[in-house]
Amino acid sequence: MKHLSVLSVIILLSASLLTAQKKDEKVEKKQKEYEFTDVKILPHTSVKNQASSGTCWSFSGSALLESEIIRTKGDTVNLSAMWVVRNIYREKLEKYVRMHGEINLAAGGSFADVIHAGEKYGLVPEQIYQGLNYGFDSHNHGELDKIIKGFGDALIGVRKLSTAWGNALDGVLDAYLGKIPEKFNYSGTEYTPVSFMKHCGLNFSDYLSFTSYTHHPFYSSFILEIPDNWIYELSYNVPMNELLEIIDNAMNTGYTVAWGADVSERSFSRDIATVPEEKKTEEIGSDQAKWTKKKQETVVEELPNEKQITQEMRQTAFDNYETTDDHGMLIVGTAKDQTGKQFFKVKNSWGNGGKYKGYLYASRAYVQYKTMNIVVHKDAVPEHIKVKLKAGAQSL
Helix, strand or coil: CCCCCHHHHHHHHHHHHHHHHHHHCCCEEEECCCCCEEEEECCCCCCCECCECCCHHHHHHHHHHHHHHHHHHCCCCCECHHHHHHHHHHHHHHHHHHCCCCCCCCCCCCHHHHHHHHHHHCCCECCCCCCCCCCCCCCECHHHHHHHHHHHHHHHCCCCCCCCHHHHHHHHHHHHHCCCCCCEEECCEEECHHHHHHHHCCCHHHEEEEECCCCCCCCCEEECCCCCCCCCCEEEECCHHHHHHHHHHHHHHCCCEEEEECCCCCCECCCEECCECCCCCCCCCCCHHHHHCCCCCEEEECCCCECCCCHHHHHHHHHCCCCCCCEEEEEEEEEECCCCCEEEEEECCECCCCCCCCEEEEEHHHHHHHEEEEEEEHHHCCHHHHHHHHHCCCCC
16 A cells, blocks of 8 residues: 555545535524414404405405404404495596596505495495406406406597497496496395495594605605505505504504505515515635534524614615505404514405415514505594694694
């Protein structure tokens, strides 16, 4: 056997150390999973499924009214989200024509649409008006949305409108969603949409929209500049921490909250929404101790820390189109994870799938950062915030 040269020994030692390093670098890392415990859940109706339709605003707005009916009357009623959609589509197209096409005409909408439609057209139970009149078992509005948009564009392309377009539009809506029920029987009583609305006992002027942005003065109201706010809903503008305080007070006093939020973040899923801090990659040194003293083991990482949200971060994200009016949901309660950190429990309208069967848990940081607006009963607003709004010449 030949003697190894010094150079050969060094090469073999280096190779051995590199092999050890590679083995040690194969340490399995497993992210710790969240474990939630519900703290307080407010009465609300079952999870619905908007399916292939852009009508989350109607489902979540209707869900707010449903929980309010439970709160005020003790009755559980599933309202027809498609009844609202049908009536709003007619008004939305008319405004699109009056604005010469310079306004949004699409499936999206806002919580204000539900309040407006309920007050003007009444309410209908879901079992009376399902809006499935086109051969599908679940909502699928791809065809309908394109027809409505094409209809609107055709109207603004003519010199003078005929007297037939309104009837033509009603024909399209009747064909897809169903004819307007002038009367219907529900639980043994005959109603019209208006009389059923009165039976539900809601006062639509009691519901207020709140947001938090610095391009308008705090404690004033303004038209939130988002494409789906075609109805020009006014929102009260309050500081970010007070927006969160309104939600907290609502939860503590028994009021659910309609929540409009951006859901385009990678940290948003159908199960959870957080704002994790960016991880910094540790630079691996070259000393032998790091190579040889590591143990091969499974490392369970801690739950990620979240960013500290500021008013400036909210504004920047809104101005840069990072926070957009993506989705409407309903905050129905509070929860905590295994470390005691607080979350909100949110009812979604994507069916009963996912880990939490149609619900998700949103961290307080996510709600601070990505809330577009909320709608809540005025009695859920803390008194000191009402005082500030009145001082700012806003009536409640």
